[in-house]
Amino acid sequence: MRNPVAKLLLFGATGDLAQRMLLPSLYGLHADGLLPEELTITGTARSEHDDASFRKFAKGALDEFLPADRKDEKAMKSFIERLGYQPLDATDMAHYKDLAKKVGDVSKGLAIFLSTAPSLFEPVIKGLAGAGLAGETVRIGLEKPLGYDLESSREINDTVATAFSEDRTFRIDHYLGKETVQNILALRFGNSFFEPVWNARGIDNVQITIAETVGLEDRAGYYENAGALRDMVQNHMLQLLALIAMEPPARFDGTAVRDEKAKVFRSLRQMAPADVPHLTVTGQYAAGAVNGEIVKGYADELGKPSNTETFVAIKAHVDNWRWQGVPFYLRTGKRMPARRSEIAIQFKAVPHSMFGDRGGLLQPNMLIIRLQPEEYVRLLVMAKEPGLDRDGIRLREVPLDLSLDSAFAGTRRRIAYERLLLDLIEGDPTLFVRRDEVEAQWQWIDAIRAGWEANGVKPKSYASGGWGPSAAIALTERDGVTWQDD
Structure with a gap:
């Protein structure tokens, strides 16, 4: 049930995420008449702005990051x-009184x-x-x-829970806002022909790849402490795994969908320290070439040696x-x-080919769900x-x-944050992550990290522009499986 709020408060309103994603997303919702008419948006950050200078700042962000066809003066x-602004030093409790005064009646x-x-x-x-x-009329997106x-x-969840109940806490994973990610649910549960083979009797293996061509960029401080496992696997990749593996929910709502995802996370096989080196491969990119451009290795970009996995x-x-x-x-990596x-x-x-040698080697059917940069669903089949x-x-x-671009030509493709911000404003928790999901994900990830530490695992070097260390190929090929790299 929709329960839209009258006010939105944006922390980090002058940061990169706000400029590239949040402000353009909110503008898109506004331009399409999807925001509550009375909604006001207050930005806050350490930067010293007043309403006028923040509005000028926001206009600059829209000019830079909005597609040309979306700009309407x-x-x-x-x-x-709609925009206002209040500077805030997050560590100074006195500043929150000024923030509350600026936000007004909630x-x-x-x-x-x-x-x-x-x-x-x-x-x-x-x-x-x-x-x-933080009262009963306030919800928070994290x-x-x-x-x-x-x-x-x-610790963070406990801290948030002191002021916000779980039903008012919306943990964001922007992958869940992507159109094609939600199409996984439509594909599985809106069509009858997949369900009979969507199990161990019909499926040989599942591969999930998130490959990036970029290196550190401006995230060195964060990434050095996080690494690929925490940055990508713990959230995005495990959420994708859950959508593929979950049982059919009874209905499309925040409780039923997240109940089934949580069951998947609790069913993930925990890795013992002795098994971790055989079930995982870590790497760190060295110098190489990506898209025809010579690039530095991770340690050179960082300016010091590092054991962080990319x-x-x-x-x-x-x-x-x-x-x-x-x-x-x-599989996930940078400088791919x-x-x-x-x-x-x-x-x-198929268990038996009736076509003989001239029929050629029958390839197993494969379903490919591409999330980015293109968005499509492709089924590979054998044909005469x-x-x-x-x-x-x-x-x-x-x-x-x-x-999806062709099938729904003329329908505008929305930024993931448009959907998530609108759901936050309207109070729909379906595409947000519940606390038990997050903690089950961390439990599985922590066992892997503990195994790396116990076995002294260090990332293997791989050349930028490649698909990671050769050990990653061996990880699948000893099972007779080849990574889908086409």
Whole structure:
């Protein structure tokens, strides 16, 4: 049930995320008439702005980051008029009184978007509560990172829980706002023909890849303490795994969907320290070439030696009735040959080929769900090559494509944050992450890190522009599986 608020408070309102994603997303919702008419948006950060200078700042962000076809001067002007600003030192409790005064009456509802360092959660939550900005009419959206391990995540969750009940806490994973990610649910639960084979009897393996071509960029401070396992696997990749592996929810709502995802996380096979070196591969990019450009290695970009992993590959198992024995291969890395996020589901081969040698080697069917940069669903099937077939039928693998851009041409593709911000404003928790999910994810991740530490695992070097260390290839090929790299 929708319960829209009348006010939105944006922490980090002058940061990179706000400029690139949050302000353009809110403008897009405003331009399409989707925001509550009375909604006001207050930005806050350490930067010294007043309303006028922040509005000028926001206009600059929209000019820079909005696509040309979305710029409408009249809509931009009316959107800018919604904005206000209050500077804040998050560690100074006195500043929250000024913030509360600026926000004003919250009896008609306030949504807070909080993006901050883990060390600042305690003062921020304390300050909000002390200033009357954490009552029953207030909900809060939490941007990652929400800790660095299970212990720190619990500390943050406990801190938030002192002021905000779980039903008013919206943990953000922006991958869940992507159109194609939600299409996983539509594909699985809106069509009957997949369900009979969506299990260990029909599926041989599942591969999830999130590959980036970029290096450190401006995230050195964060990334050196996080690494690929915490930065990508703990949240985005495990959420994708859960959507593929979950049982059919009874309905599409925040309780039913998240209940089924939580069951998947609790079913993930915990890795013993002795197994971790055999089930995981870590790497760190060295110098090389990406997209024809010579780039430095991680340590050179960082300016010092490091054991932080920029690549990780994992063989995971979901120990339940549906998925017993089916490996889930996860792979993510920086300085890869291409920017790509996709899920490849390989079905089991046909038990017998009636076509003989001329039919060729029958390839197992594969379903590929590409999340970015393109968005499509592709089913690879065997088909007959044209001809008279006097010497027998020849078969060849061909793709059946559903391009979302083509199938829904004329429908604007929305930024993930548009959907998540609107759901936060309206109070729909379905695409947000519940506390038990987060903590089950961290428990699994912490066991891997403990195994690395116990075995003295150090990341293997791989050349920028490659698909990671050769050991990652061996991780799948000893099972007779090849990574989907096409």
